[in-house]
Amino acid sequence: MKSAPFEHHEPTTVDEAVSLLESLDGPTILSGGQSLVPMLRFRLANPDVVVDINGIDSLDYLHEEDGYLRIGALARHADVEDSSLIDETYGSFADVAPLVADPQVRNRGTVVGSVAQADPKGDWGSILLAHDGEVIARGPDGERTIPADEFFLLPYDTTLDDTELITEVRVPTPAPREGSAYHKLKRKTGDYAMAGVAARLVLDDDDVIETARLGMTAVDITNARATDAEAHLEGERPSSELFEEAGGLAAEESNPESDEHGDAGYKERMVDVLAQRALGDAAERAGLVKRRVSQ
Amino acid sequence: MSSDHENAPEADTEYQHAEDDGPQPEKHCGHGRGGMGEEVSRKEDKRFITGRGNYVDDIKKPDMLHCEIVRSPHAHARVKDIDGSRAEAMDDVVAVLTAEDLLEHDLATMPTLMDDTQDVLVNEKVKFQSQEVAAVIATDRYTAKDGAEKVEVDYEVLDPVVDAQDALDAEAPLIRDELDDQEDNHIFDWETGDKDATEAVFDAADVTIEEDMNYQRLHPAPIETCGAVADWDPGMDKMTVHMTSQAPHAHRTLFSQVSGIPEHKVRIVSPDVGGGFGNKVPIYPGYVVAAAASFVLEQPVKWVEERSENIQSTGFARDYDMTGELAATEDGVIEGVKVDVLANHGAYNAAAQPTKFPAGFFNIFTGSYDIEAAYGSLTAAFTNTAPGGVAYRCSFRVTEAVYLIERLVNVLADELDVDPAEIRRRNFIPSDAFPYESATGWNYDSGDYEKALDKALEMADYEHYREEQQRRIENDADKLLGIGISSFTEIVGAGPGEQCDIAGIEMFDSADIRVNPTGNAVLRIGVQTQGQGHETTFAQIVAEELGMDVDNISVEHGDTDTEPYGLGTYGSRSTPVAGAATAVAARKVRDKAKSIAANELEAAEEDIEWDRESGEFHVAGAPDRSITITEIAAGAYMNHPGGEEPGLEATNYYDPPEMTYPFGSYIVVVEVDRETGEVDFEKFVAVDDCGNRINPMIIEGQIHGGLAQGIATAMLEEVTYDDNGNVTGGDFMNYLLPTANEIPNFDTGHTVTPSPHHPIGAKGVGESPTVGSPPAIVNAVVDAMNHAGVSHVEMPMTPDVVWAALDDAGLAHKPAQNVEFEFDGASGSADD
């Protein structure tokens, strides 16, 4: 890696980091480096000043507290993958963690860095959207909570301010009859998604869908929700037909572009397929029994 | 292709072991000393595994400078001005070099291995994106890169042409306008076989089939990129270049020709090389620039490519657009084959292959089949893309030929509704027909194709999968099953020198064995390993032929100051050529050892016999009166027979009488997901025949690696360009290499059909799996959809490509159809 020269700062507390962000000229935050370092290597990013947050031990956590699953800024993808908290209850987390990049990248890259990167092909944004997640940011004026829905603006662009540091992303702990799942289509290990869909369903006592969320990867300018499909699901009982209709709606709502991952028509169709698969798994994890009826 | 060769040694048949997979006969045939057939652990692995390898980028010299190359962002552009002043003004930048500086030293251009002339640094016009435009030399590599960013180049952007067909259009921009006699982008036309006879066969045939297929542009992508450390020594007037070279001697000759430095004052060292696959056969501008800079600055200069520079500017592979046709009887007996190819050679003709064969060994498109008439025609074109064409374990275009014929045979089988295994059986060259001359005039040494196929069918449980395939079609299952076969024949081991040369140098190879007074030996060879395991395999040949322990033989390669001249390692030629040289040299040593044995044992030389089993020499009829090679070695130096030279050594330069023709049958079973187009491997059987096997474990490793590359070819890899000539597949985020997750388990097997003309009956094997597997994989995927009329799917078969074929054939599925949910309690179940 032959980057352009830059100044390297290593704060050990959040306060120190925030004051560096405020006082330095055009600082760039470095966490796992799995997006930033490739950009430095290609000289697509040429920051003069880098604030490396890897020394802020207080940001290295992944736990449940006060009704939230909280993921600190230094929790790596691999920490999620290996965590005993992450099982069927957090189905979409359990699905996504081993599907992000490859083991080497997962050992360094962070969930928060991934959200901050706001790559529409990134997987975590869809999970956050499907779980009504929040982004916690610290800046010179203190702490701010940004709903995931309001966070992503454009590819690589968010509502975060240059002087702000994300300390945490969090999602509410799952309801008793909740299930979630993530399905990702990729060409090989380490490849970004051709398309991905996160689904979350909350059922009431009559097995009726109370809340439905669908977050989509790589098929729009940001990670995006499929709100028409969600509305269609809510108030209904899960069935193949319902999920087929929801898959179709999600596909219509998606806006993929043709590229080396396939043409737009194919990607729309895959949104349909992946949404149906993810909804099926989510329903199962919410407590229903799923059966294949032929073959 | 055949030639009479007087000095071709007879194959030594003494250790032609059992012809099946049993480990037993193999383990024993090396006599426990690590000779032929033993699974000796690789001698080179200790240093690789413990991180003690010595690659070009590990080499550091005092006062060493670093070189960074400024590359063109455009594919086709005139360079109007280069301003290096901002870079030169930087503290640690030592020099900025452009074509103008090189012209002063007559180093502005270099010959390609196909006799074209390539700019070292662009003189007037850029011809492909990432072409070398200027070089910055600095005291460290970071500054060199910073400096490169400050070099300002003023380009006049021209229209590029990327596609070979477009390039041949009369209106297309002329790429090579610096060449006097070049009026268009056409490079050459080539023909092989008998056109009239082939047309006649096609006219009279019961059935003909035709298929268009593209063999996409690939890159060998060795883990180590290319690089060099050039060190001009003004005291010795000597240029030493450590470089990533698959052919150090040939590169020395070329370096000398380009630079004017006499050849004995040029030393090329190819240290540990992290994979070549043909990518490190050509000469690249970076090597020349490093050498020129060292010469001018009188300091060592290091140049090491970045990954994307490697993919975007160095020798690519394939890029053949092919149309193939077969003519057959209604019983499926193939009578004729026709092929027409459009080859994209990039901006320079730099394909690095034997001069006499502009299309390499593509001639082998008749494959494993006894075909009466064949005709092939090929046109090559310049385009605004990086030069290359021959690389990536392909034996000079055999890969494309094998893909073509193995696909066509399947298309014919589909047309006639004959099982693809059966149609191959009906057309194989019979095992008693060897040596066999093909319709394109090539002389196959030996083969038993049916045996390899039968073995593969058995290992694959072929009938079971055929039944399962049918069952799934009938049940309209979500996952279709496809079974693909490829029964390929390769042609490897160039020379003979009469027919094969690289830049005029005949493609022989060499070995030099020196036995020391204490009984161990050093073998020096003209080929060079980039991972193939030469240091082990070649030592085993010597161990076998001299009765020595393999641990007592070290193998040296890659240094032109000490090794005998050789043509290098590529095209699976090391064992066929340098392996033969090693066996012949060892036998010369053995002959001399006999006379020393006679002296030591006080017997007549005629009475001395060598016993392969014990590895000892003894007096005929008196096995007790014996002597080992260790004792003989001592005798050669301490008690040498009067009238003879002291010492115990021999050299052989081996010009092979023929090439060798390894073959095999691969069977691949895949599952195709009708919802997404994803392909999963269910079973992968590879039966190879490379003649006598020196180290089965190393062969197995070569097969595994090559199959992985075959899978990569069929499923993932492609160097893509946009219409402006921008490389869009130029890094590992976009040029997709498989990981272990993408590679299934392999069931490997083998048969043994020795080469009759090779001294140890061996054939090359390094490329077989890469050559043989892509058609098996494509055949399998097509086979899954063939019942609905799919006859071809282009590589790489990414999910979207496969899904499009499913969709066209009406086979695509949606998921919901087959799932039901059960609800508990009051609310009842979904069925009510």
Ligand SMILES: Cc1cc2nc3c(=O)[nH]c(=O)nc-3n(C[C@H](O)[C@H](O)[C@H](O)COP(=O)(O)OP(=O)(O)OC[C@H]3O[C@@H](n4cnc5c(N)ncnc54)[C@H](O)[C@@H]3O)c2cc1C
């Ligand atoms: C080969 C490869 C494959 C990959 N595949 C995938 C994939 O399949 N799916 C996927 O989702 N991702 C993938 N990624 C990206 C990976 O997930 C990265 O880890 C992630 O995008 C960035 O996290 P990081 O911690 O490495 O952040 P960094 O690279 O350190 O930073 C990324 C960006 O976020 C900013 N940033 C980082 N932390 C903070 C913070 N706390 N507050 C504010 N801004 C911050 C940085 O300034 C920078 O702009 C892949 C990466 C590679 C190299």
